[in-house]
Structures are given as C-alpha cells and as structure tokens.
Amino acid sequence: MEQISRALDTFQIEIPSWGFANTGTRFGKFQQAAAASTIEEKFADAAQVHALTGVTPTLALHVQWDLPQGVKDAGAIKALEAKYGIRAGSINPNLFQDQEYKFGSIANPDPAIRERATSHMIESAAIAAAVGSRDISLWIADGSNYPGTQSISRRIGWMEESLSALHAALVPGQRMLVEYKPFEPAFYHTDVADWGMALELARSAGPQARVLVDTGHHYQAQNIEQIVAWLLHLNALGGFHFNDRRFADDDLTLGSIDPYQLFRIFHEIHEQGAGGSADIAFMIDQSHNIKGKLEAMVQSVVTAQELYAKAALIDRPRLRELQDSSRTVEAEECFRDAFWQDVRPTLRDWRRTRGLPEDPLAALRESGYVERITAERRERNAKSISTYA
Ligand code: AOS
Ligand code: ZN
Numbered sequence: 131m132e133q134i135s136r137a138l139d140t141f142q143i144e145i146p147s148w149g150f151a152n153t154g155t156r157f158g159k160f161q162q163a164a165a166a167s168t169i170e171e172k173f174a175d176a177a178q179v180h181a182l183t184g185v186t187p188t189l190a191l192h193v194q195w196d197l198p199q200g201v202k203d204a205g206a207i208k209a210l211e212a213k214y215g216i217r218a219g220s221i222n223p224n225l226f227q228d229q230e231y232k233f234g235s236i237a238n239p240d241p242a243i244r245e246r247a248t249s250h251m252i253e254s255a256a257i258a259a260a261v262g263s264r265d266i267s268l269w270i271a272d273g274s275n276y277p278g279t280q281s282i283s284r285r286i287g288w289m290e291e292s293l294s295a296l297h298a299a300l301v302p303g304q305r306m307l308v309e310y311k312p313f314e315p316a317f318y319h320t321d322v323a324d325w326g327m328a329l330e331l332a333r334s335a336g337p338q339a340r341v342l343v344d345t346g347h348h349y350q351a352q353n354i355e356q357i358v359a360w361l362l363h364l365n366a367l368g369g370f371h372f373n374d375r376r377f378a379d380d381d382l383t384l385g386s387i388d389p390y391q392l393f394r395i396f397h398e399i400h401e402q403g404a405g406g407s408a409d410i411a412f413m414i415d416q417s418h419n420i421k422g423k424l425e426a427m428v429q430s431v432v433t434a435q436e437l438y439a440k441a442a443l444i445d446r447p448r449l450r451e452l453q454d455s456s457r458t459v460e461a462e463e464c465f466r467d468a469f470w471q472d473v474r475p476t477l478r479d480w481r482r483t484r485g486l487p488e489d490p491l492a493a494l495r496e497s498g499y500v501e502r503i504t505a506e507r508r509e510r511n512a513k514s515i516s517t518y519a
C-alpha cells in the first residue's frame with residue numbers, strides 16, 4: 131500500500147481539450163451530442179474529470195481551436211482557470227491545418243511560409259508565458275508524398291533555423307517539446323520521423339528543448355521503452371502523449387490494446403529514479419470517436435494510474451540481482467509478478483483517503499453529468515452537424 135501510495139501521490143496526467151470535442155478519423159466523424167464545442171465546455175469537462183480522479187489539474191490547449199485570437203485570448207483562459215480550478219497545460223501550436231501548409235510549415239521551401247509558421251510558434255510561447263504554462267508542444271506534420279519532390283536535406287536546415295528562433299524566444303523555465311511521428315499526413319517522408327531526428331532537432335535548438343514521445347507514433351514492433359530509457363539517460367525526455375493503437379497513430383485509449391507496453395515504459399521511468407519527476411509531462415493525446423468522451427477520459431486516467439502503480443511495485447533490488455546473475459526466468463517472473471498484481475483495491479483505498487470517489491467511472495455514471503451536458507449541448511451540436519457533412 132505504501133509503495134503504491136508514494137507512487138500515486140506524485141502521478142499527475144494532463145488531458146487534452148480536443149479529447150472532449152467532436153473529432154474523428156480522416157474519413158468522418160460520429161457526432162456526440164455531449165461533445166464540448168466551446169473552450170468553456172472543455173474546461174468544464176476537464177474539471178469534472180479532475181473532480182472524479184484528482185490527478186488531472188491541467189488541460190492541454192490547442193491554439194487554433196482554443197485560442198483563435200492567439201495571445202489576446204489569454205485573459206479569457208485565465209478567467210476559465212479561476213472559474214473551473216483547472217490550469218492551462220501545454221500549448222499546442224497548429225502547423226498543419228492551414229492551406230498554406232500543404233507542402234510543410236517550418237520545412238516548407240517557401241521562406242514566407244516558414245516565417246509565418248515560426249511566428250505562430252513564437253506566439254504560442256507568448257501565450258504559454260501569458261497563461262503561465264511551461265511547455266510548448268510541437269507536432270511538425272511536415273513531409274512529402276513522392277520521392278524527389280522535396281529536398282529532405284535542405285528541409286533539415288530550415289527546421290533547425292526555425293526551431294532555434296523559437297528557442298531564442300522562450301522565457302526561462304519554458305520548454306519546447308519536439309514530437310515525432312513516422313508517417314501521416316505525409317506518406318513518403320516525414321521531416322521529424324523518429325526519436326533520433328527529434329533529439330537532434332531539440333539539441334540543436336538549445337537546452338530548453340526536449341523530445342516528446344507519443345506512444346502511438348511508432349512502428350508495430352518498435353521497442354518504445356528502450357527509446358524512453360535512452361531519452362532519460364540523455365536527459366532529453368520532455369514528456370509523453372499516451373494513447374494506444376492497433377495499426378497506426380493515436381486512435382485508441384491508452385492500455386486498451388497492450389497494457390503491458392505501458393507498464394514496461396513506466397518501469398524504465400521508475401528504474402532511472404524518474405518517477406514523480408516534474409520534468410516528465412505525462413499527457414493523454416486521444417480523440418474519442420466511439421467511446422463517450424468523458425467516460426473514455428476517466429477510463430484512460432484510471433488505467434494510467436493502475437499501470438504506473440503496478441510498475442512501482444516491481445521488486446527492483448531483487449530484479450537487479452537476478453539480472454546481474456542472468457537468471458532469466460526468475461528475472462522475468464519477478465518483473466511479471468508486479469504486472470499481474472491487482473492494484474485496484476489499493477487504488478480504491480488511496481482514493482478514499484483523499485476524499486475521491488473509489489470508482490471514478492461509476493461515480494461519473496452516478497453523477498448524471500453526461501446526461502446533463504447531453505441535454506444542454508444537444509441542440510447546438512445537432513446544428514453543427516451539417517457543417518461537417
Ligand atoms: C498528431 O498525430 C499528434 O499526435 C499531435 O500531438 C496531436 O494529436 C495534435 O497535435 C493535437 O493538436
Ligand atoms: Zn501526439
């Protein structure tokens with residue numbers, strides 16, 4: 131109980147504003163009547179998740195969707211923070227939605243487009259400073275679809291220039307997190323395709339840059355925990371976007387396909403004594419197209435806590451001994467023993483002693499919150515359906 135409590139006391143996870151909105155796949159959206167369509171509704175939903183779980187005090191914001199007027203909207207965000215008791219989390223610039231980004235943003239061959247993308251990132255840093263949030267999360271969707279049509283090597287230099295300019299604009303204490311993704315939306319080459327590229331770009335930008343690991347953004351058999359171990363070793367791990375996937379990207383809720391994978395990732399974090407480290411920003415990056423959005427978020431937070439707690443239970447001194455004497459089966463069983471433990475009763479105790487509902491999902495159902503927002507938002511969401519058709 132003590133071991134688990136100690137681990138859970140330091141575990142917090144950020145939730146994304148877009149996880150409450152109507153989002154979907156590339157081929158369509160299944161509208162949910164309860165979806166949030168204003169920034170205030172996103173704050174209200176986040177506050178509900180925080181009230182039920184106690185571990186989601188921050189909400190990741192997306193500049194284009196949540197602060198359409200940029201830094202001018204910072205005051206409105208501050209007011210919502212005060213009203214809902216939720217702080218603004220990472221600030222996410224949008225470098226992929228504008229028509230001008232068809233051939234890239236900060237790696238676009240057109241210097242004027244690169245310049246606009248860079249200014250947008252710098253404005254995102256100003257927004258972060260204005261609302262008091264630490265991290266600017268960068269997902270560079272740039273890439274190309276056909277061999278020979280873009281200069282892979284010159285684009286590296288353009289990205290370096292732009293990311294250095296952003297770094298120069300950071301205030302002390304701020305960080306820029308560089309996310310990588312092997313493919314999509316581009317299908318021949320992606321400019322920041324893996325952790326090596328992200329790490330090099332972060333290093334060349336400066337000491338306040340780190341790498342962001344989105345669990346969905348890896349090839350099928352890739353050993354993500356090994357990447358995590360290396361990034362920790364190099365003091366270059368800025369944070370995570372958690373989700374799960376069967377084939378590509380971030381379509382599924384974390385731990386739904388492979389809970390063992392997330393357990394192994396958390397093990398590497400505990401192994402290097404980085405559990406509870408404020409330097410690792412745990413975030414959820416999921417859009418819920420099938421599950422109810424509030425339910426999916428609460429379920430994800432609870433699953434993350436369970437797997438974090440399980441990984442904290444590994445008998446590390448014993449494991450080390452077994453590893454050092456290469457007792458393979460015993461070491462493996464020692465590792466798996468923690469994974470197979472049912473930590474749910476301990477989690478219930480932990481929540482009770484902190485005045486939280488023992489079963490956040492059941493409490494969500496009993497609260498009537500989803501029914502209430504469904505009734506309140508149904509009409510407006512129904513009207514907006516036509517705009518997506
Ligand atoms: C996209 O695939 C990435 O995972 C992004 O981190 C994220 O979904 C997006 O940036 C939200 O703005
Ligand atoms: Zn992501």
Ligand code: ZN
Nearest residue numbers: 344346379380
């Ligand atoms: Zn993604």
